Amino acid sequence: MGDKISMKKIAFCTLICSISLSAVELPDMSEYDNKFSNLQKTRVGLSDRDILSLTNPFIPKVSENNQTTQDSDLIGKNLEAIILNSAKINGVWYKLGDSIGSYELVNIKNKSVIIKNKEKELELKLNQGNKNVVITYK
Numbered sequence: 001m002g003d004k005i006s007m008k009k010i011a012f013c014t015l016i017c018s019i020s021l022s023a024v025e026l027p028d029m030s031e032y033d034n035k036f037s038n039l040q041k042t043r044v045g046l047s048d049r050d051i052l053s054l055t056n057p058f059i060p061k062v063s064e065n066n067q068t069t070q071d072s073d074l075i076g077k078n079l080e081a082i083i084l085n086s087a088k089i090n091g092v093w094y095k096l097g098d099s100i101g102s103y104e105l106v107n108i109k110n111k112s113v114i115i116k117n118k119e120k121e122l123e124l125k126l127n128q129g130n131k132n133v134v135i136t137y138k
Contacts (some may be wrong), residue, residue, distance in 0.1 A: 077090055079112065104116055
């Protein structure tokens with residue numbers, strides 16, 4: 001009688017396992033097969049002519065009169081001091097009319113300077129803080 005109960009348990013467990021396995025759907029492998037077959041195809045990149053025609057975005061474009069048309073010549077420009085009609089920008093003293101890259105120093109104010117080229121007009125301001133000293137004459 002003990003053999004019948006254990007045989008019934010084994011049959012029942014087998015039945016439950018087979019039902020649960022039949023309920024589980026296997027993933028569709030055709031999608032993965034397509035992805036792997038696409039990897040094996042020969043890929044075509046840019047031609048040598050296309051690569052040579054690309055321009056470097058980090059090199060400023062030069063206009064007809066050999067002046068840069070981008071602001072790359074102003075990157076890091078820092079107005080350090082102003083005395084009378086001279087301005088110190090990145091350690092170099094400039095006066096009205098001097099060229100700074102493609103820009104020209106057109107106006108010197110109390111706390112800023114105006115530089116201008118054909119395309120833009122920019123204002124460089126003195127950094128306010130304990131490093132700048134303002135000297136006034138009476």
